[in-house]
Amino acid sequence: MSAPRPAPAPVAVPAQVAPLGLPVRQPEPALAPEQAPAQAPPAYLLYQPATLAPAGPVRLVVALHGMGGDGLGIAQPFFGLAESHGWLLAAPTFDYGDWHDPIRVRSDDIAFGAALNALIADVPRRSGRQVLPGAFLIGFSRGAQLADRYAFFHPEHLAAVASLSAGTYTLPQPGGDLKGDGGQEPLLLPFGTADMPAWLGHPLDLNALRQVPFWLSVGADDTNPADLPPQWDGLLGKTRVSRAQAFRKSLEAVGVKAKLAIIDGAKHELTAAMAHGVDQFLSGI
Numbered sequence: 596m597s598a599p600r601p602a603p604a605p606v607a608v609p610a611q612v613a614p615l616g617l618p619v620r621q622p623e624p625a626l627a628p629e630q631a632p633a634q635a636p637p638a639y640l641l642y643q644p645a646t647l648a649p650a651g652p653v654r655l656v657v658a659l660h661g662m663g664g665d666g667l668g669i670a671q672p673f674f675g676l677a678e679s680h681g682w683l684l685a686a687p688t689f690d691y692g693d694w695h696d697p698i699r700v701r702s703d704d705i706a707f708g709a710a711l712n713a714l715i716a717d718v719p720r721r722s723g724r725q726v727l728p729g730a731f732l733i734g735f736s737r738g739a740q741l742a743d744r745y746a747f748f749h750p751e752h753l754a755a756v757a758s759l760s761a762g763t764y765t766l767p768q769p770g771g772d773l774k775g776d777g778g779q780e781p782l783l784l785p786f787g788t789a790d791m792p793a794w795l796g797h798p799l800d801l802n803a804l805r806q807v808p809f810w811l812s813v814g815a816d817d818t819n820p821a822d823l824p825p826q827w828d829g830l831l832g833k834t835r836v837s838r839a840q841a842f843r844k845s846l847e848a849v850g851v852k853a854k855l856a857i858i859d860g861a862k863h864e865l866t867a868a869m870a871h872g873v874d875q876f877l878s879g880i
Contacts, residue, residue, distance in 0.1 A: 636717040637710045639687035640666040642674060643722055646681040652725040654682040655718055656877070657711065661736030661760075662691055669735060672870045680878060683726065685718055687711070691737050695824040700763065700785045704744045705794055711745055715752055729754030731877050735865045736760050743809075743842070747788065748795055750803040755880045757810045757873040760863055762823045762835055764842040767799060767849050775829025786830060801849055808852040810876035812869045813839045814861030822863065835863070 647653055656677060660669035666686035677684040689707055692699040719726050732753055734742030739761035746756050747765060766782060769789035773780045781789040788799040813835045820833040831838040839855055846853040854876070858868050 634709055634713045636713040637687040637689065637707075638666070639685050639714055640670050641718065641721055642670060642677055642684040642686075643724075644674075644678040644681060644684075646678055647683070647724065648681055652727045654680070654731065655715065655726045656682050656684045656731045656733065657714065658684065658686040659732070659734035659738030659741050660686070660688070661738050662694065664735075664738070669733075669738065669865075672865055672867075673733065673873070676870070676874045676877070679874075682731075683718060683722055683724065685714060687714055689738075689741075694737055694740070694763070697785055697824075697826055700740070701794070704741050704785065705748070707741055708745045708748045712749060712752065727754075731755050731757070731880070733757045733873055734759065734761070736762065736863070740764070744785065746804065746807055746809070747791075747799055750800055750807050753807045755808050755810070755877060757812075757876055759812045759865060759869050759873070760814065760817060760835055761811075761839070761842075763827050764831060764838060764845075766830070766842070766845045767801070767804065767851065768845065771830055773830050782830075786827070801851075805850050805852075808854075808876075808880070809843075809846055810854050810856070810872065811839050811843055812856040812858060812872055814863060814866070815857045815859050816861060817863045 656673065658669045658673055660666065665688040670684055670686035673684055687710065692703050694700055715730055730753055732742045732745065739758040740763055742756050743758050743761060744765050746753055747767060763785065765785050766787045768787050769782060770779050771782050771787060772778060773782060773786060783790045784794055792798050815836065818834040818836055823833065823835065827838065831841040836857060843853045843855045856872050858866055
């Protein structure tokens with residue numbers, strides 16, 4: 596196995612300049628654990644299959660819906676997975692904002708990340724079962740975008756990510772060619788990780804992220820540029836297929852294991868083939 600390629604060289608973030616009008620936030624002191632306010636978990640469906648082991652810790656799978664969806668809708672394709680493996684399945688319902696607005700995407704996913712922390716912490720209480728360290732996280736469409744960013748924000752809480760048909764991605768690097776002109780600009784959230792310390796209180800933990808394998812999937816016919824926000828075009832391409840390919844390459848470039856399955860004949864949909872691929876991927880972890 597070849598050694599991971601080195602991470603891209605750091606790119607300075609100017610205090611006065613931000614791409615695409617994103618405001619630059621200066622780092623703030625993080626609250627000590629005893630000072631941080633407790634957060635209630637979001638509303639979530641919890642499926643406890645009859646096949647759960649009678650004793651001992653069990654695996655938790657968290658599924659994230661897309662725009663206009665809900666927890667029940669995204670859980671249904673994965674009830675069989677939970678049943679066959681004896682895993683808990685949790686699926687929250689989130690009220691996503693305008694995902695074509697990078698500033699809203701950033702604020703939403705930071706907030707939803709904190710909500711997912713609270714959900715993962717709440718499942719043992721609600722289920723009455725001890726949970727294995729590291730949840731499996733599945734997301735479709737807007738939920739896939741959140742799944743990917745949550746892995747960057749809190750990799751210590753995850754064991755694997757299955758990301759299906761995301762329309763935008765955050766790259767695991769502080770700089771890149773955002774405009775598509777061959778130049779290099781700071782990649783601020785949600786494009787990259789240059790200002791993660793300012794928003795999350797910590798930088799991207801690449802060592803922890805390298806312990807979280809990714810399985811990416813997208814329909815081969817999910818190629819309409821009009822479906823996607825154009826602010827990512829220069830960085831990732833204009834279709835979900837090209838963007839998934841760019842994201843896989845960016846993960847591999849920093850030593851994160853990533854596979855991409857392009858599903859023939861599929862448009863923007865969560866197909867049976869995708870659900871089967873998720874099962875195969877997670878059962879091999």
